[in-house]
Amino acid sequence: MFELIKRLTQSFGVSGNEEEIRETIINEIKNDIQEIRVDTLGNLIATKPGKGKKIMVAAHMDEIGVMATYIDEKGFIRFSNIGGVSAFVSLGQKVKFKNGTVGAVFYEDKLEDMKNLKLSKMYIDIGAKDKKEAEKLVRIGDVACFVGDAVRQGDMVISKAIDDRSGCAVLIEAIKRLPQTDNEIYFVFTVQEELGLRGAKTAAYQLKPDIAIAVDVTATGDTPEANLMEVKCGGGPAIKIKDRSVICHPEVKKLLEESARNINIPYQFEVLEYGGSDPGAIHISAGGVPSGAISIPCRYLHSPVEAASLEDIENAVKLLIEAIK
Secondary structure (H helix, E strand, O other), X not given: OHHHHHHHHOOOOEOOOOHHHHHHHHHHHOOOOOEEEEOOOOOEEEXXXXXXXXXXXXXXXXXXXXXXXXXXOOOXXXXXXXXXXXXXXHOOOEEEEOOOOEEEEEEOOOOOOHHHOOHHHEEEEOOOOOHHHHHXXXXXXXXXXXXXXXXXXXXXXXXOOHHHHHHHHHHHHHHHHOOOOOOEEEXXXXXXXXXXXXXXXXXXXXXOOOEEEEEEEEOOOOOOOOOOOOOOOOOOOEEEXXXXXXXXXXXXXXXXXXXXXXXOOOOEEEEOOXXXXXXXXXXXXXXXXXXXXXEEEEEOOOOOOEEEEHHHHHHHHHHHHHHHO
16 A cells, blocks of 8 residues: 555646646556546546446545746746645745756745745745746746655655545555446546645536545644544544535435444544535535545645555545445
């Protein structure tokens, strides 16, 4: 599982620029599923045909990043965020543009109070001596992801883009392991989730599934002085009850809970008081779709050091297969 997550997390795929991660996923599943297509927006849809229930399983393949907005005469690059990028988390980090150019993120020396730190007071240094040299490597509108190698530390994997390449890994493993079923399963690797659940919305509208289950990460309450939350790493996959975009359908929640009990894996319940996820768009598409989610507990969300339990991820695979088979 770690090696798969490593390949996925280290593939470039900032929202709206998912070409590389999409090809990585295609290469992982092309020998295990017959129908693979890419829709107009860029969602990757892999279908296992059947005559039973039409089930949509979703995980977003995009990641947060930054976009170059201005290059000054000295070659320093100003930038804006793509998705939920924190100025404080970004400080002192490396970013990598699609062409491989790496830069350091830092802030203006004249900033007197760090409490006033904003992305508008920060820049990317790619080592260029002037604007002309910088423009040979980076153009306005180019996007970059954060740099964060995937490492294994005991049961934990630490990397950038665990959100939501861990969910993509769960879908890939489910495709490989799913036994024969009468249900028609759409495995959808969605785009632009970090920008407002965009890919999931269009995919659900096309497919009009009978039921939908998304796999994504969620926050935890198990770090020092964390906001109170029941979810913890190593406690098993979490069954989503709500976030700010959705209250999950009670029948889907019941299905997931019964499935976890059937295969005797640990599980927990997720009540996320902020943020949204793909079920938020899916459940109000195409006349309404009963939707729920399996959530992977993840520390340090939207940072280059996101951390999750490999055992939780493995159990998420088992739970998903049990629920959809």
